[in-house]
Amino acid sequence: MTTRGIAELLGSQGQRPRRRRRARPREVLARALAYVALCAIGFAMAVPLAWMLATSLKDPTQVLVSHDKWLPMRQVMGKYGPMDGARIEYGPVYEARLDGVEIRGLEIGRAPGARRLRVLDPTDMRGRIVTVPADATRPVERLHLEWQNYARAWQAIKVEFAFGGLLRDADAFLVFYINSIIVAVAVTLGQVATSSLAAYAFARLRFPGRDGLFLGYLATLMVPAVITMIPVYILLSRLRLTDTYWALILPAMFSAYGTFMLRQFFLTVPRDLEDAARIDGASLFGIYWNIILPLSKPALATLTIFVFLHTWNDFMWPLIVIDSLNLKTLPIGLAHFQGPYLTEWHLLMAASVIVMVPVLIVFVAGQRYFVRGIILSGMKA
Amino acid sequence: MATATDTTGSRRRWRRYVGSYVFLLPNFLGFLAFTLMPVAAAFALSFTEWGVLDQPRFVGLRNFDKLVWFHREGAGVVANDPYFWKYLWNTVFLMFGIPLSVVGSLFCALLLNQRLRGVVFFRTLLFLPAICSAVAVTLLWKWIFQEDYGLLNAWLRAVGFTDPPGWLVSTTWAKPAFIIMGLWMTVGGYNCVLYLAGLQNIPTELYEAAEVDGANSWHKLRYVTWPMLAPTTFFIVTMAIIAGFQGGFIAAYMMTGGGPAGATTTIMLYLYQNAFQWFQMGYAAAIACVLFGLIFGFTLLNWRLSQRAGHYQ
Numbered sequence: 098m099t100t101r102g103i104a105e106l107l108g109s110q111g112q113r114p115r116r117r118r119r120a121r122p123r124e125v126l127a128r129a130l131a132y133v134a135l136c137a138i139g140f141a142m143a144v145p146l147a148w149m150l151a152t153s154l155k156d157p158t159q160v161l162v163s164h165d166k167w168l169p170m171r172q173v174m175g176k177y178g179p180m181d182g183a184r185i186e187y188g189p190v191y192e193a194r195l196d197g198v199e200i201r202g203l204e205i206g207r208a209p210g211a212r213r214l215r216v217l218d219p220t221d222m223r224g225r226i227v228t229v230p231a232d233a234t235r236p237v238e239r240l241h242l243e244w245q246n247y248a249r250a251w252q253a254i255k256v257e258f259a260f261g262g263l264l265r266d267a268d269a270f271l272v273f274y275i276n277s278i279i280v281a282v283a284v285t286l287g288q289v290a291t292s293s294l295a296a297y298a299f300a301r302l303r304f305p306g307r308d309g310l311f312l313g314y315l316a317t318l319m320v321p322a323v324i325t326m327i328p329v330y331i332l333l334s335r336l337r338l339t340d341t342y343w344a345l346i347l348p349a350m351f352s353a354y355g356t357f358m359l360r361q362f363f364l365t366v367p368r369d370l371e372d373a374a375r376i377d378g379a380s381l382f383g384i385y386w387n388i389i390l391p392l393s394k395p396a397l398a399t400l401t402i403f404v405f406l407h408t409w410n411d412f413m414w415p416l417i418v419i420d421s422l423n424l425k426t427l428p429i430g431l432a433h434f435q436g437p438y439l440t441e442w443h444l445l446m447a448a449s450v451i452v453m454v455p456v457l458i459v460f461v462a463g464q465r466y467f468v469r470g471i472i473l474s475g476m477k478a
Numbered sequence: 479m480a481t482a483t484d485t486t487g488s489r490r491r492w493r494r495y496v497g498s499y500v501f502l503l504p505n506f507l508g509f510l511a512f513t514l515m516p517v518a519a520a521f522a523l524s525f526t527e528w529g530v531l532d533q534p535r536f537v538g539l540r541n542f543d544k545l546v547w548f549h550r551e552g553a554g555v556v557a558n559d560p561y562f563w564k565y566l567w568n569t570v571f572l573m574f575g576i577p578l579s580v581v582g583s584l585f586c587a588l589l590l591n592q593r594l595r596g597v598v599f600f601r602t603l604l605f606l607p608a609i610c611s612a613v614a615v616t617l618l619w620k621w622i623f624q625e626d627y628g629l630l631n632a633w634l635r636a637v638g639f640t641d642p643p644g645w646l647v648s649t650t651w652a653k654p655a656f657i658i659m660g661l662w663m664t665v666g667g668y669n670c671v672l673y674l675a676g677l678q679n680i681p682t683e684l685y686e687a688a689e690v691d692g693a694n695s696w697h698k699l700r701y702v703t704w705p706m707l708a709p710t711t712f713f714i715v716t717m718a719i720i721a722g723f724q725g726g727f728i729a730a731y732m733m734t735g736g737g738p739a740g741a742t743t744t745i746m747l748y749l750y751q752n753a754f755q756w757f758q759m760g761y762a763a764a765i766a767c768v769l770f771g772l773i774f775g776f777t778l779l780n781w782r783l784s785q786r787a788g789h790y791q
Contacts, residue, residue, distance in 0.1 A: 127695075128594065135589045139603050142666060146606065148629050149618045165632035295505035304498040310506075317513050321773055323724050323746065323766050327523065327753050328516035331530075351508025381497045410611045412728050417754055428613040432732060435617065442621050449614035460609045464602070471668050472675040 153446035154242045160443045171241035175203045177215050177224075186215060191234040195227055201237065202227065243443070250447040253438065256423040270451060272423055273430035280345045280426055281408040287350030288404050289397060296359035297385045301371070311360075314353045330417055344418035345426070349408060355400050362396035363389060399470035402463045409456060427452045523763035530757045541764035561740070561748065562765075568653065569744040573722040575657035580714055582665040584707070587673035588699075601674075608667025616732040619659040620646065623733075646734050649741040656729050656742060669714045676710035677703070712784040716777055723773050745769055 147167075152160060155169040163170065178185040188203035191214060200222060202214030211230050216222045251270045258264035258272050298304070299311050333344050366389060374384050390397065412428045419425055425433060431452050438444050460467065524541055528534035545562050548555045557563050590601050607615065622629045623645035634642040643651040684702050693701065726744030730736045736743035736751075745765065753762035 128592065131589050131592045131594060134585075135594065135597075135600050138586060138589070138666070139600050142604055142607060142662070144629075145618055145622055145662065146610075148622065149614075152621065161627050164627035165629070165636070291505040291508060294501045298498045298501035302494070302498040302501065304495045307498075310502075313514070314509065317509075317517065319774075319777075320513075320517055321720060321724055321770055323749065324520045324770050325513060325516035327759055327763050327766060328519035329512055330753070331519075331759065332511070332516070334530075347508075348512040351505050351512060353509060353513060356505060381494075381501070385501070406609070410613075412613055412731075413750070416731075417750075428611055431611075431613050431617065435732065442624075442627075445617055446621065449611075449617050452611050452614045456609055456611060457606075460606075461602075468671055471671045 149446045149449060152442055153246055153450050154244070155246075155443050156241060156243050157246070157441070157443055160441075168240055169242055170238040171243075172236045173239050175217060177203050177217065188215070190217070190237040191229075192237055193229040193234045195229060198222075200227070207231075246443045246447040247451065250434075250444045250451065253434065253444065254422070258423060269422065269430060269434075270427075270448070273425055273427045276342075276424060276430075277409060277426040279342060281405050283342075283346045284349040284408045285401055285404045287346065288352050288355050289400055291351050292355030292400065293359050293390065293393075293397065294385070295356045296363055297389055299356065299360045300363035301389075302381070314356060317353050318357065326414070326417070333418060339418045340420045340424060342424065345415055349411075349414075352404075355404065358400060359393070359396055362393055366392045395466065395469065398463065398466040402459065402466050403470055406456060406459060409459075520763050520766055523760055524767045526760040526763075528759040530759055534760065537760070541761050542768070545761070545764050546768060561743075562745075564740060565743045565745050565748045568740075568742060569723060569726060569746075571653050572656055572660070572726050572744065573719070575660050576715065576718045576722060578657075579661055579664045579718065580669065580711065582661060583667075583669035583714070584673050584711075586666050586670045587677055588703075590670070590674055591677045604666025604670060606666075607663045612663075612728045613732060615663060616659070616729050619655075619662075620733045623655050623659075646742075647738055649738050652734060652738060652741045656726065656733075659729065660725075669718075672710055672714060673707065676707045680706045708784065712780070716780055719776050719780060720773050723769055723776070 151167055151169060155163075156171040159166075159169065159171060173190045174187060175190040176185050176187045186203060186205055188205055190201060191204055191212060192199065192201050193212075193214065194200075198219070200214070200216050201218040202216040204212050205215045205226070206213040208228055210232075211228050212234050213226060213228050214234070216225045216227060252268045254269035255266050256269050256272050258267050258275065264272065299307065299314075329348050330339070333339050333348070338344050338347065370388050370392075371384055374388055379387070409426075410428060411426075412432070415426050415429045416432070419429060422430075422433065431448055434448050435445060523534070525536060525538060526534040527537045527541070544558050547558050549558055550556075586604055590597055590604070625631065625644040625647055628645070630645070631642040645651050645655045680703065684706070685698055688698050688702050724746050726742065727746040727750065730742045730744055730747045731750075734742045736747050746769075749762050749765045749769070752758045752765060
């Protein structure tokens with residue numbers, strides 16, 4: 098991958114230099130077609146996400162009833178009165194057509210197959226009670242965003258935070274969030290630290306067995322994760338570390354992939370600075386800390402983002418090693434949430450949005466490094 | 479005099495070696511404990527029968543015999559573990575989505591490579607599904623595929639299908655549903671960015687030369703773009719196969735539980751069930767080894783095929 102390619106890819110336009118000439122009609126047509134295709138694909142990508150957002154904001158009573166409607170609507174509630182000394186009447190508002198006149202009224206009672214409405218509109222009929230066949234009435238609806246769904250999903254389960262006494266009776270999603278942050282930060286720090294140290298040794302130091310060892314690292318890159326899963330689980334359970342943070346952090350802290358990627362980058366750092374520092378009497382660690390790391394910020398940023406996102410979204414490993422509810426990370430917390438709330442789609446969608454938001458923020462903030470990382474290493478989070 | 483310099487020289491070298499090993503040590507210990515030894519242990523485990531609570535018992539090749547071999551039953555030949563073959567077929571079925579996904583990614587990359595206004599917006603939009611938490615995304619699609627209230631069936635009914643499929647509860651349509659969701663997640667994602675990078679590295683001169691020779695757009699795509707992207711395609715397909723054999727776990731776990739009637743249970747879910755629900759560690763390790771063999775074999779095959787087709791870079 099040349100730097101030119103990357104620079105162009107990252108540039109706002111990211112395209113080949115413009116040639117100034119009048120576009121031919123065929124080119125205009127081609128471009129229009131490309132736009133249409135792009136919009137169609139973009140639409141297909143956006144629809145499910147928009148649907149998730151729409152469902153998460155619907156009134157609980159409306160989720161199934163108006164399952165084919167996009168906008169979160171809710172029937173307007175009205176009131177009438179007070180009439181001389183009588184109490185105020187509350188009720189859902191309906192529209193109906195009565196003897197050629199459009200009326201609006203509160204439902205104050207039901208008759209078989211009909212609704213009894215207290216007329217609000219038009220004014221000359223205000224206060225009268227009419228009986229209208231139910232199928233001639235239409236509910237009056239208004240856009241209503243049910244933000245409460247988010248609060249309800251957030252507070253649906255109560256757990257006690259693992260560090261006893263610190264957060265008793267806490268909202269489960271808060272605890273899931275804290276767990277996810279603890280694990281993701283620890284894994285990211287650990288992996289960047291151990292990988293960069295080893296990568297420096299592989300890239301710049303000479304010692305017996307270096308190349309053989311590096312080959313061993315490379316070979317394990319080809320071994321799928323599924324192979325190591327069972328033995329690592331057994332090892333951790335023998336150490337009595339399953340169902341602790343350590344089970345999530347420890348095995349993920351060391352990666353051949355990170356070491357490989359950083360080594361490739363360190364090889365491109367010019368040697369001159371390092372030699373100069375050595376002549377000035379800098380120690381190995383001093384060179385690593387003061388020269389190599391600062392010059393490798395882009396690679397470190399890329400690794401950081403990928404490791405963080407991968408850890409944040411990881412599902413299978415936490416599912417295997419974590420049992421306690423108060424140790425669950427967000428993805429397996431969400432899976433647990435699915436159980437008792439299977440049909441409450443508005444809550445499930447709200448919870449899904451809650452889980453997704455931080456990832457989207459990290460993505461938007463680090464998009465530059467992200468794109469570069471994919472190109473440099475073909476890594477997947 | 480000469481010997482003195484030698485000793486200080488070798489001592490200095492020795493100190494450098496020690497320094498190097500100190501740098502390597504943390505990573506190496508982790509590598510040893512969580513990668514190297516587990517790989518060896520997995521192979522060893524696959525020759526044992528082990529229910530976690532008791533001691534592992536060496537059983538030779540019996541796990542593999544039970545897993546992939548056949549026995550005579552009456553006139554016919556029957557698989558010792560018919561589930562394995564069924565689930566392997568499910569896994570392979572889901573991988574039929576790979577060619578669609580690869581072509582789709584190339585198509586998206588070709589579009590995003592045009593000089594169009596707002597292309598950055600579209601690139602971000604197309605990439606979004608790849609970055610979202612897979613658990614949240616599968617939940618979302620479970621809702622979309624829902625038989626009575628799902629968005630997909632609402633649309634299908636709106637355009638005239640009075641009896642749309644039950645998707646996740648139908649043995650016929652559950653796997654296609656998985657593929658549809660997989661396409662949504664992968665088409666605009668990592669592979670598209672890789673193709674985009676590949677496209678931007680093709681020298682413009684090649685297209686100009688092709689134009690001089692009278693090539694039209696299709697010719698340019700077929701004889702310049704596609705061959706120049708061969709290394710990218712090879713990488714993408716290889717990674718997709720590796721992921722495909724290990725795939726389907728989150729979707730099956732979250733959306734169907736492997737059902738209906740095992741129609742969406744993949745090898746990965748079967749392995750998980752064996753290891754962590756039925757605690758047959760030896761058998762599960764054997765499944766992992768077979769999976770590794772399959773992945774290795776298909777990667778090799780893909781490599782051979784692409785070698786024969788010839789790389790242009």
